[in-house]
Amino acid sequence: MVNDVLFWVIAAVTVIPATSLLFARKAVHIAMSIVMVMVGLATAYVALEAPFLGIVQIVVYTGAVMMLFLFVLMLVGVDQREELKETLKGQRWIAFFAAGGIGTLLVVQISRVTMPVYRPDNPLVGEPDVIAVVLFGKYVLVMEVLGALLIIAAVGALVLTHVPRLTPRQTQNERARARVLAGANPVNKPMPGVYARHNALDVPALDPEGKPIPESISRVLKARGQTRDGKEFLPPSKSEGIEQ
Amino acid sequence: MNPMNFVILAAILFSIGASAVLLRRNAIVAFMGVELMLNAANLALVAFSRLHGQLEGQVMAFFVMVVAAAEVVVGLALIIAVFRARTNISLDEPAELRG
Numbered sequence: 001m002v003n004d005v006l007f008w009v010i011a012a013v014t015v016i017p018a019t020s021l022l023f024a025r026k027a028v029h030i031a032m033s034i035v036m037v038m039v040g041l042a043t044a045y046v047a048l049e050a051p052f053l054g055i056v057q058i059v060v061y062t063g064a065v066m067m068l069f070l071f072v073l074m075l076v077g078v079d080q081r082e083e084l085k086e087t088l089k090g091q092r093w094i095a096f097f098a099a100g101g102i103g104t105l106l107v108v109q110i111s112r113v114t115m116p117v118y119r120p121d122n123p124l125v126g127e128p129d130v131i132a133v134v135l136f137g138k139y140v141l142v143m144e145v146l147g148a149l150l151i152i153a154a155v156g157a158l159v160l161t162h163v164p165r166l167t168p169r170q171t172q173n174e175r176a177r178a179r180v181l182a183g184a185n186p187v188n189k190p191m192p193g194v195y196a197r198h199n200a201l202d203v204p205a206l207d208p209e210g211k212p213i214p215e216s217i218s219r220v221l222k223a224r225g226q227t228r229d230g231k232e233f234l235p236p237s238k239s240e241g242i243e244q
Numbered sequence: 245m246n247p248m249n250f251v252i253l254a255a256i257l258f259s260i261g262a263s264a265v266l267l268r269r270n271a272i273v274a275f276m277g278v279e280l281m282l283n284a285a286n287l288a289l290v291a292f293s294r295l296h297g298q299l300e301g302q303v304m305a306f307f308v309m310v311v312a313a314a315e316v317v318v319g320l321a322l323i324i325a326v327f328r329a330r331t332n333i334s335l336d337e338p339a340e341l342r343g
Contacts, residue, residue, distance in 0.1 A: 002245045011253050018257055018280060022263035027272055034276050037257075041283055044250060048294040053286075053309075060309050067277065072320045073272060076327050095266030103259025110252050117246060118297030126293070126302045134299050135306070146310045152312035157321035159327045163328070179306050 002047050011046065013040035031069050038062045050126035188218045217237050248290035258284035271323050271333040275316075311327045 017033035017040075024030045038061040044055035124130070135143055179185055190205040190213055202221055205210035217227050257280055264277030293301025319343040327333050 002247065004245050004249075006248055007245045014253065015256055015260070018260045020269060020279065021260060021273065021277055027270060030273055030276060032275065038283065043285055044253075044287060045290050048247060048250065048290050050290050050293065050305075053290060053302050053305055055288075056306065056309060057301045061279075061283070061314055065313060067318055068316060069272065069276065072323060075324065076272070099259050099263030099266055102262060103256060106255035106259065107252055110255055113248070115248060115295055117295055120297070123294075124297050124299065125296060126299060130303060131289070131299060134303050139307075146307065147304065149314050150310065158320070159318045160321035160325050191300060192324065209263060220340055237248060 006043075006047055008038050011042045013043070014035075028070070031066060034069075035062050035066045038066065043152045049123055052126050052131050075120060089142050189213075191217070192216045249296045250294075251288050252287040254284040254291065257281075257287065264295050269334050269336050271326070272336060273341045275319055275323070279312065279316070279339075282308060 015055055017036040020030050020033040024033065038057060042054040042057040042062075051097070104125045118124075192201050192203060192205055201218065203217075204214055204227070205216040207213050221227050261277040261280030261284060264280065265274050268274045268277065286308050289305040289308070291301075293299065295306075315330040323333055
């Protein structure tokens with residue numbers, strides 16, 4: 001039989017994080033609490049003598065499904081705000097009463113049922129080899145259909161997320177030509193610090209006359225104000241000839 | 245402890261998931277509510293499998309997991325497609341169709 005303490009630990013570890021679905025604001029927090037719920041459920045499966053399902057639960061749910069959810073959350077933008085105004089009037093209360101009602105109904109009815117519990121000396125444990133005999137014996141056709149379903153789902157996801165290209169692809173040649181026609185300098189910009197006495201990224205390169213080339217520094221560093229003008233690396237006699 | 249208690253736990257989790265589906269506007273959060281409902285059903289199946297001493301319940305729970313994995317893949321792809329079209333994944337957006 002299942003240990004009492006284990007049951008209450010599993011109940012706490014599943015129900016408390018699950019309530020974050022109702023009360024938490026950020027979707028990432030909800031996803032992480034659902035991961036916790038899945039781990040708790042895996043423990044419950046192992047406690048109910050289904051170790052294979054417990055492992056599958058960890059691998060499939062916490063490992064794959066919830067991580068997929070997190071990937072999509074990152075893709076969609078973690079800071080998607082949920083608007084709180086109600087389009088349907090009183091929907092929140094109706095939903096609360098409907099869900100609470102079904103919960104109360106189920107709990108009350110289930111707690112009235114008494115079932116004979118199967119308790120032999122060596123209970124039937126859902127080890128992988130035992131499950132495999134059932135899966136690939138009696139339910140082999142279902143397994144094959146499930147395989148087809150998974151392939152169809154994968155192809156369907158690819159089709160749904162595929163974006164067809166509306167304009168012809170621009171080749172590198174065309175892009176280079178357009179840039180030169182627009183009057184850009186055909187030569188690469190010098191790297192920062194190459195001809196200077198200092199090879200850090202925040203120091204401009206010096207041209208052959210010894211003057212700094214300001215455009216050799218990344219404009220990100222310039223915007224942050226993290227550049228140096230290179231004056232301090234010149235010999236003192238030349239430093240008057242350089243203006244910024 | 246009687247495995248029936250796990251069925252009650254499954255009922256509680258199921259109603260939490262159902263209320264999340266009914267209450268939340270964010271499509272991804274509502275989808276997680278659906279996942280929680282599927283898992284609650286799985287817990288009930290495994291508990292019944294333990295009660296009756298038969299493996300069928302565990303096998304069915306395994307099938308539910310596989311179907312749920314396929315469903316998640318397609319559902320999340322749909323959410324991404326909707327997000328590309330509307331830059332929003334609120335479930336209330338279709339209300340604009342009323343005009």
